[in-house]
Amino acid sequence: MPSITDTHTRIESLGTYLPSKVVSTDELIAQLDTDNPPPLEALTGVRERRVYDDSDAGYEDSFTLARHAIDDCLSRSRYTPSEIDVVISASITRTRGRGHYSMEPSFAAVLAEEIGAEHAVAFDIGNACAGMVTSIMLLDRMIRAGIARTGIVVSGEQITPIAATAVREISEKYDPQFASLSVGDAGACVLLDRAVDDADRIEYVDLMTSSSYAEFCIGGPSRTSQGLAMYTDNKSMHTEQRYLQGIVWYLDYLRERGSRIEAEQLDFIIHHQFSTRALDYINALLERESGLPAPESLTVLEKYGNTASTSHFVALHDHLKRGTITPGSTVLIVPSASGMVYGHMSVHISALGS
Structure with missing residues (x-):
């Protein structure tokens, strides 16, 4: 059996689901009870988002x-459900039925049963908006170690109820619930197996947590009314010092691998989709620290918003369908999540289609 260091995994297939209902930022802002609404679209780039069927x-x-x-x-996969060895659910939101949060049994176990993956090991992972990449990292290690042959990582995010709470409660131009107005609903799923060549493979995937920033973004019950809410300290979140943690760690990670960013030949970069202005700033910092132009940054938040843990794969799937990502491309996926969680995942893409 090849050693774990000699083996790579690949994304064998990718799927997403986006609700058909579209809500524009103008429509959402018009619902606020304030004469001085926040400039949401100008600050985040979110023009519209998909919202679940109610x-x-x-x-x-x-x-x-x-x-x-x-x-x-x-x-899109060559595998049947009975051939799947692992099912991991990474959803932050866990609604099953109207207004009902389901903790047990695990989402993964019920999903595995419903699709007919009767032999799969199934479990849930929660790591905020980095949940899918965290789950891929674990599944990658399981396949490389020979524990599993195939597996799926899935997330369904019915996250817009926090926007509904924010609409009810925001009364100031800048409010801790401001970021809640940028979210959208989506589902995403990837199927991993062992890579068969270098053209389609996950080169590396790793994450870290810096707990000193853990209080900057908190989700839970509203502090003033019924419903779910998210409170974000935007001033503390969006600083050069915080962004540099993930950037410097990535550059150090490459050096420890005996590589440099120019040797990675990255064609595209997909960040967690939360704000075009912030992503432009992060890319500028990456250019400054590396001394090289950043890869082309791919976004979809202008039409889907921040879809939480699914955002990287909604963006990846969308740009595959558009033809932006051509065969032979290398994509750097950069998770960022409350915690604070940083990471990087380099993926070579050739056969993966739309």
């Missing part, structure tokens, strides 16, 4: 979004 006939909870994403992923 009707009785077609209600879309977190579980439904995840299930649709799995179906889309499997429709």
Whole structure:
């Protein structure tokens, strides 16, 4: 058996699901009870987002979004559900039914049963908006160690209820719930197996946590009314010092591997989709620290918003469909999440289609 250092995994197939309902930023801002609304689109770049179906006939909870994403992923895969060894759910939101948060049994276990992955080991992982990349890192290690042959990582994010809370409660131009207005709902799923060549493989995936910033973004029950809310200290979150932690760690990580960023030949970079202005700043810092132009930055937040743990793969799938990412491309996926969590995942893409 090849050693773990000689083995790589690949993204064998990728699927997403986006609700059909579209809500523009102008529509959302118009609902605020303030004469001085925040300049949301100017600050974040979010023009519109998808919002779950709230009707009785077609209600879309977190579980439904995840299930649709799995179906889309499997429709492109050569594997059947019975051939899947591992199912990992990374959803932050865990709604199953209207207003019901489901903690047990695990989402992964129920999803595995529903799709017919009867032999799969199934478990949930929660790591905020870095949850899918965290789960991919673990599944990557499992496959490389020979513990599993195949596995799926899935997330369904019915996250816009925090925007509904923010609309009810925001009364000032700048408010701790401001970032909640930028979110959108989505599902995403990736299927991993062992790489068969260098053209399609995960070169590396790793993450770290800097707990000194853990209090800057907190989700939970609203402090003033019923409903879910997210409170973000934007002034403390969006600083050069914090952004540099992830950038410097990545450059140090490459040096420890005996590489440099210019040797990586990165074609594109996909950050967590939260603010175009912030992403431009991060890319400028990367250029300053590396002394090289940053890879082309791919975004979709202008039409989907911040879709939480699914955001990187919604962006990846969208740009594959557009043809932006051509065969032979290398994409650097950069997770960032409350905690604070930083990471990097380099993926070579050739056969992975839309």
